[in-house]
Amino acid sequence: HFYFQQTDETLFTENETNTQRLFNFPNKTAFVKDAFHEAIAQGNQYMHQLCREKQQGTKFAPVYRLKIEGKSSATITLRLVNQELAEPFGKNFETVFKDRLKDADEFYESFHPKDSALDTDKIQRQAFAGLIWTKQYYHYDIERWLEGDPGLPKPPANRKNGRNNKWKHLKNEDVISMPDKWEYPWYAAWDLAFHCVPMSLIDPVFAKNQLILMCREWYMSPLGQLPAYEWNFFDVNPPVHAWAALSVYRIEKAVHKNTDVDFLKRIFQKLLINFTWWINRKDENDNNIFEGGFLGLDNIGVFDRSNLPPGSFLEQVDGTSWMAMYALNMMDIALEIAVHDAAFEDVATKFYEHFVMIAESLNEVGLWDEEDSFYYDLLYLNDGSVRRVKIRSMVGLSVLFAVSIIDSEKLKKLPDFIKKINYFRNYRQKTGKYLPIEHDTEDGSTLVTMVNKERLVKLLQKMLDENEFLSPGGIRALSKFHDRNPYSLNIHGNDYGIRYVPGESDSGMFGGNSNWRGPVWMPVNYLLVKALKKYHQFYGNNLKVEYPTGSGNFMNLLEVSNALAKRI
Structure with missing residues (x-):
């Protein structure tokens, strides 16, 4: 039952689709579901009068009209209750209202x-409230959407060949965490993964x-791809699902004292399918360098990497970094399970090997620029030439995300895993192969990382430079270096360019409202902060860097991560 303060005006309509607006097909009734919007927001006096006269x-x-x-401030009193009340706004109202406020205060x-x-x-509290309030019931049956709803006009013929037409298995009917149920009322798989990490604190x-x-089978494609987002489920976003699952598991274990193996x-069983889909994606040179797809950082690229110039392909630093991070996350999940179930030791070794191969490729195929001390994408053109795309952006810093520490106590419980990684390490050392691993002789822990200590320090010098990446609010997505040094590239007579734009976007790419060419982007800043804490866990006070670069003020990486978090 819904009770409301007395008002001079009430409106009624029906929950019927406005077929005239959607399909240019006459409505069966004037009382459509968006009639209130038409009457109030659009000021349609005729519709306003119809809704006023309708009594049910x-x-x-x-x-309510308030000045x-x-x-x-002004207050409107409303009440939603599951029973009839003789005095809905009597003394009991204030008591219940105060009790609910107290409940909310105690909860947060x-x-x-x-x-x-x-x-x-x-x-x-505001962040938690935002997470809770942007849950939304979401219903999308693609097969039904393509064929049209019973009793409604048939959809245009071109819809069957339109977006998402290959996702007929997708039948969503759930309450889902949305990016913003007002402005973005649809889920995005990798946004949702980030939502779940803080959500696990309040509702694991x-x-x-x-x-x-x-x-689940009615979301993930039969080939193993997770649906990207409603506009195009085929798009390829960063594979952060395993990272989120591991983070949620660890938070629940630490905060709620529940070890949910x-x-x-x-989730590991399903992510095996998704990881296989990723590994089987197009790799022009068969060298574990990943290419193509909207990988979340395209907004700071010189062009849309999903639609490259004809005959070209791009070997991507961030695509490769995301996959290395994915492999490490899967290894860590397998190791955590293996402590309770030894059958998972073998698959942990498999993901360790995947990571080593990816890390080797990143560091040995030319993505690292020794002169600039930075990682850049490589563009392969159809005339056989190769261009290094020298844009200083979060793309080059993404290599820092892929880092893990295996503590000695866990290793003692996994003898087969130790035996296999020792064999793998010794073999690669004998053959002169790249091995992204370091051992701490003091406590026996193992650091697994994409970058060695020397390159880590060089990257941090750029990242912590206030004339490059370090801003008052965190790490910029695009270096301020490009403010005075815009990057341009000419390919077959076509000019491509990028410059530092800290405010509103001046590019129409990805809808235009998608500016990462200078602003601070929270999720990847969070990943950087967490990565720095892991590096510190291994190096401790044996590794200190200038913060900010050139200041003469040296900090260990835990202190740097905390300073960054405060800026953010």
Whole structure:
């Protein structure tokens, strides 16, 4: 039952599709589902009058007209309850309202860190509230969409060849975490993965179910691809699902004292299929360097990497880094399960080998530029020439994401895994092959990383330079170096370019409202902060860098990560 304060005006309509607006097909009734929008927002007086005169319907709204002066407020009292009330706004109303406020305060306060500042508590509460309120019921049956709804006009013939027409298996009917259910009321698989990490602090069950949901048979394609986002499920976004699953598992274990190995086993089985789909993606030179696809950082590229100049292909630093990170995440999941089930030791070794091969390729095929001390993409043209795309962006820093530490206590429980990685290491050392691994002789832990210590320091010099990546709000997606040094590239008479744009986008790529050419992007900054903490866990005070670069102020990587987090 819905109770509302007395108002002079109430509107009614029906929950019927506006076929005139959608399909240019006459409506069966004037009372369509968007009638209130037409009456109020659009100021349609005729529709307004119709809705006022209608005394019943499947949609209803009381209308309040308030004039609110600056710095003042007004209150409207409403109540939704599962029983009839004789006095819905009597004394009981205030009691219930205060009780619910108290419940909410106690809920959020239980997650605030001890001795935290009031401002940070408010930020955390607002962030959690945003996660909770952007859940949305989402119903999308692609086969039904292509064929049309019963009782409604047949869709245009070209729809059957339109977007997502190959995803007929996709039948979504769930409550899902949305990027923003007002502006972006559709899920995006990799956005959702990031949502689930903080969500696991307040609702780990929902977070785990969301990650598993994306891997279910009515979401994941038969070939193993996760649906990217509604606009084009075929797009290729960074594979962060395994990272999110591992993060959610660890947070639930630490905060809620629940070790849900069954969750890891369940999602691991599905991610094996997705990882295989990734590995089988096009690789022109068969060298573990990944190419093509909207990998989340295309917005800071010189061109849309999903639509390269004809006859060309791009060997991508970030595509390769994401896959290395994926392999390490899968290795870590397998190792965690193997502590409880030794049958998973073998597959952990397999993912370790995958990572080594990918890391070797990244460091030995020319993506590293010794002069600039940075990683750049390589563009292969149809005339056989190769261009290094010298853009200083988050793409080159993405190699830092792929890092893991295997502690000695866990290794002691995995004798077969130790035996196999020792054999693999010794073999590669004898044959002079690249091996991205370091051992700590003091505590026996093992660092697995894409970059050696020397290159790590060089990358951090760029990243922590205020004239390059370090901004007052975190790490820029595109270096400020390009403010005075715009990058341009001419291919077969066509000019491509990029420059530092810290404000609104000046490019029409990806809808135009997608500027990463200068602003700070939160998710990858979070990955950088977490990566720095892992590097510090291994190197400790044996590795200190200038922060900011050129300041003469040296910090260990934990201190740097905390300083970055404060800026963000």
